[in-house]
Amino acid sequence: MRFRALAIIAALAVAAPVIAQQDAGLPGAKDASRVAAGAYAVDPSHTLVGWRVNHFGFNDYFGLFGDATGTLSIDPKNPNASKVDITIPVSKVTTASAGLTAHLLKPGAEGKSxxxxxxxxxxxxxxxxxxxxxxxxxxxxGDLTINGKTREVTLNAEFTGAGANPYNKKETVGFEATGAIKRSDFGINAALPIVSDEVELTITVAFEKQ
Structure with a gap:
């Protein structure tokens, strides 16, 4: 009983800041009226591009790209006129396996690709x-360029929040997006088909007003 009581106290101590934050209200909210028209830049520290492939038909494996840069032009009164341009540093790819990450960035052997x-x-x-x-x-x-090859892809995006960042005071808007590509379209053919050709993309991005 004493251990259970201590566990409850510890859980409440951890949850208290979250509860207080909820009571005070979060800086961002899914409220389109908070979105100011104009030019925005990617917040690299809070933007991630996740990818997912199937491995041997057993299970799916995940990886991430971070440190993206780019711009967004948006007018809430005319959202169809929005424009986005994002650059993703492939050299900073990461996975949960150091060996796999190294393999992804390994040069071709003896002049091979x-x-x-x-x-x-x-x-x-x-x-x-x-x-x-x-x-x-x-x-x-839009046009997605990877490995020197460009293909048209469609991303399904959703507005997730807007408001002022409490630290740097910049007006911020957030989105999440999903999509799928075939890696063979970009000349990445290793281990096909036992590692899936289709790559699922999950993107979370924050833009700061300039």
């Missing part, structure tokens, strides 16, 4: 071409 991205890979880039918005969601179609 690398299995995956290779050493010193060029940055990936997504540039929107059209936006079709409906409520707090939008289909964003």
């Amino acid at each position: 690398p299995d995956f991205f290779g050493a010193n890979p060029a940055d990936a880039r997504f540039v929107s071409k059209r936006v079709v918005a409906k409520g707090d969601k939008a289909a964003i179609t």
Whole structure:
């Protein structure tokens, strides 16, 4: 009983700051009226591009790209005119396995092409071409360039929050997006088909007003 009481006290101590924050209200809220029109820049510290592939038909495996940069132009009164341009440093790919991460960035052997991205890979880039918005969601179609090859892809995005960052005071808007690509379209063919060609993308991005 004493151990259970201590556990409850510890749980309350951990939860108290969260409860207090909820009572005080979060800096961001899913309220489109908070979005100011204008130019925004990616917050690299709070933006991630997750990817997911199937491994041998057994299970899925995940990886991440971080430190993205880029811009957003948005007018809440005309969301279909929004434009986004994001650059993703492929060289900073990370996984839960140091060996796999190293393999992704390993140069090709004896003049051959690398299995995956290779050493010193060029940055990936997504540039929107059209936006079709409906409520707090939008289909964003644009050109994605990876490994020197460009293909048109569509991302399904959702507005997740807006408000002033309490630390740097910058007006911030957040979005999440999902999509899928075929890695073979970008010349990344290693281990096909036992490692899936289809790569699922999950993106979370914060933009700060400039």
